[in-house]
Amino acid sequence: MRYLGLDLGTKTLGISMTDKTNTLVSPYKVLRFNSEDYESILDEVKSIIEENDVGKVVLGLPKNMDGSIGFAGNRSLHFKELLENIGVDVELVDERLTTVMAEGIVHQNNDNIKNTKKKIDSIAASLILESYLKRLK
Numbered sequence: 001m002r003y004l005g006l007d008l009g010t011k012t013l014g015i016s017m018t019d020k021t022n023t024l025v026s027p028y029k030v031l032r033f034n035s036e037d038y039e040s041i042l043d044e045v046k047s048i049i050e051e052n053d054v055g056k057v058v059l060g061l062p063k064n065m066d067g068s069i070g071f072a073g074n075r076s077l078h079f080k081e082l083l084e085n086i087g088v089d090v091e092l093v094d095e096r097l098t099t100v101m102a103e104g105i106v107h108q109n110n111d112n113i114k115n116t117k118k119k120i121d122s123i124a125a126s127l128i129l130e131s132y133l134k135r136l137k
Contacts, residue, residue: 001055004028004048005129007095007121008060008079011035013045014121016129017052025129027122038079046086057088060095060128093132095124 003022007014015028028048033040049057059080062072069077080090 002052003129003133004052004054004057005125005132006045006057006059006079007125007128008038008076009121010075012121013041014123014125015045015048016122016126017054018129018133022133025126025133027119027126030121036075038075038082042082042086045083046088049088055089057083057090058093058129058132059083059090060124061092062095091132093128093135095128095131 001022002020003018003025005016005025011032011034013031013033015030016025017028018025031041031044045057048054059076061076062070064070064073076092080092083090
């Protein structure tokens with residue numbers, strides 16, 4: 001059983017995945033969709049889960065710095081509900097500052113600006129999943 005990490009935005013979903021031993025986390029892909037049309041990506045997410053023997057999905061829950069849930073957090077809660085409605089086991093993980101950390105990683109490596117946004121989304125998903133796995137240990 002593998003784990004899948006998700007970083008949900010208004011137009012993109014960054015995806016990361018563990019290896020078969022759940023030791024390593026790697027960026028997997030980024031799904032793009034029309035603004036806030038989360039239903040449009042459900043079938044593809046479910047296919048990724050089924051094709052890769054994913055047992056649990058770890059979804060980032062963005063919180064405000066004071067710990068409260070704002071618009072972005074409510075968006076993740078809604079997406080969690082959509083995933084659960086199609087039979088997906090979802091765990092929420094506080095994702096504060098993961099995008100900032102991902103941006104730092106991309107810029108530190110001097111990666112191609114053309115692919116920066118795509119890399120940031122999937123790296124942020126990797127950071128979310130890594131934090132969950134560390135918590136399990």
